[in-house]
Amino acid sequence: MDGMSMPSSIESSVSSTIQSTFSSAMPTSTTSTGGVDSMGGMESQMGECKISMLWNWxxxxxxxxxxxxxxxxRGGFAGLCIGAVLLVILLEFLRRAxxxxxxxxxxxxxxxxSALAATTVNNSSDTTNGALIAKEGTTALVRVTPFRPKLWQQAIRASLHTLHFALAYxxxxLAMYYNGYVIICIILGAFIGFFILQWEHIDPRGGGVASFNGGKCATGCHG
Structure with a gap:
């Protein structure tokens, strides 16, 4: 009976020794792991991107x-803000172009x-009206019909529109990052761009922007 009890006592003592050793080793392991995690957290805070889908500064x-x-x-961020202002001004420039x-x-x-009408009238018997059209070069006596741009002209119009669309997108x-400084710069660029590039004569008859020849704006004429 005594020979049978000896192994159980030895086993219990060995297991208690292992448990005590394991428990004493745990704090050191946890402390070392916590130190590594804290160092990694510091590295992520200093090197990783700060991206927020909420309003931020x-x-x-x-x-x-x-x-x-x-x-x-901070200098790089200042350059980003200046670039945002210039991008919006360029957007207004493309619209004006x-x-x-x-x-x-x-x-x-x-x-x-006008040249075609003047040639037609000058070749007719009514030379007085023809001379008047040729001399004044006015469109008051000529009915201007709608027209469709040529292929290469439409290609230029489409290119300007594509550049405007891509820049606006x-x-x-940039605004979707909800950075307050960037959004303020975008709004400021819109004000400066419109103030400089959209300062034109306004046609009181149609309420639109007057063109260089005194008529209505181009988008209102055959948009």
């Missing part, structure tokens, strides 16, 4: 559009129609 380590576009300094090009096409069409993606 992040500056350093803020990322936009991709992980490679990460702001590393599209309208100016449409007005250019309208003037070309008016000149071609790019600005929208």
């Amino acid at each position: 992040e500056t350093i380590d803020a990322c936009f559009l991709s992980e490679t576009w990460q702001v590393k300094s 599209s309208r100016i090009y449409d007005q250019h096409l309208i003037r070309q069409h008016i000149r071609a129609t 790019w600005i929208m993606l």
Whole structure:
């Protein structure tokens, strides 16, 4: 009986020794793991992108559009804000360029129609009216008909529209990061761009922007 009790006592003592050793080793292991986790947390806070889908005022380590576009300094963030203002001003410039090009096409069409009408009348028996049209070069006596741009003219119009659309979408993606500084710069760029590039004569008859030849704006004429 004594020989049978000996192994159980030895086993219990060995198991208690193992448990005590394991329990004494646990705090050291936990402490070391916690130290590694804290170091990793510090590294992630200092190196990873700060992206928020809520309103924020992040500056350093803020990322936009991709992980490679990460702001590393306050100077870099200031450059980003200036770039946002310039992007919106460029958007207004493309809108103005599209309208100016449409007005250019309208003037070309008016000149071609006037020249054709003057040639037709000058070749007729009524030389008085023909001389009047040729001398004044006015469209008051000529009925300007709607026209369709040529293939290459429409390609230029489509290119300007595509650039305007792509830039507007790019600005929208920047605004979707909900960074307060960037959104303020976008609004500021819209004000500056419209103030500078849309300061034109307004036609009191139609309420639109008057073109260079005194008529209505291009988008209102054959939009």
